[in-house]
Amino acid sequence: MYVEVSASTRKNQKKILEAKRVCDRAGARFTKKRAQIFEIILLADIPLSAYEIADIYNKSCKEKMPPLSVYRILEFFGTLDLVHKLSSNNKFVTCSHISCDHIHDDSQFLICNNCAIATEISMSSKLMRDLKKLVRNAGFALINPQIELQCLCDACSANSKISLS
Incomplete structure (x- = not known):
């Protein structure tokens, strides 16, 4: 499976901007690497493991990222409820409620x-x-x-x- 980074639709761009706002409100930086990892998960049709995310990142971006670094970013996103970990298969999905204005x-x-x-x-x-x-x-x-x-x-x-x- 291959996900082309930066092929986001307008709806996905809204979610990326909201993820940045969530990070800003938490006093954390939405770095380029974090944005790229978030976009990979957002564009995927199915949940992805950290290794799958690292593989897509390494094929799509000019620099390499080890799975351990991906795990750290996923953990960071998890603390902000931007990404959910599916325990049954150890894979990750973006929260479908990121750009909503109500409590979930x-x-x-x-x-x-x-x-x-x-x-x-x-x-x-x-x-x-x-x-x-x-x-x-x-x-x-x-x-x-x-x-x-x-x-x-x-x-x-x-x-x-x-x-x-």
Whole structure:
């Protein structure tokens, strides 16, 4: 897979500018390298690992970046909620709510087991409260409320012989 850096659409440019604003508000710099890594993730059709991101960066940019440096940038973006780590496959996606003007709840993702696309969704506050209550009632303390549901997207489902219920 190859992602051409700087092929952003107007919508993606808005997200890049908002990411820069988030960094500025946090007192952090949105450096050229950070911007390039953010753009690689933003332009990808599917979640990417740090190694995949480093490979795309190294093919697209004049200088090389080791995966460890990519991990540091991803961790930085994660602290600002610009990027989410999918624990089920150790890959990263940009937050789909970056350029929204409202507060967001915990992240939930639908991940296609066939084509690997991931879609961030929002669950109702009531559903999340009920889930947290179930966890407490079971004698557990919720550490990470991010939910990742393994699914088949509509396109893969239409091409599949698997019957879905």
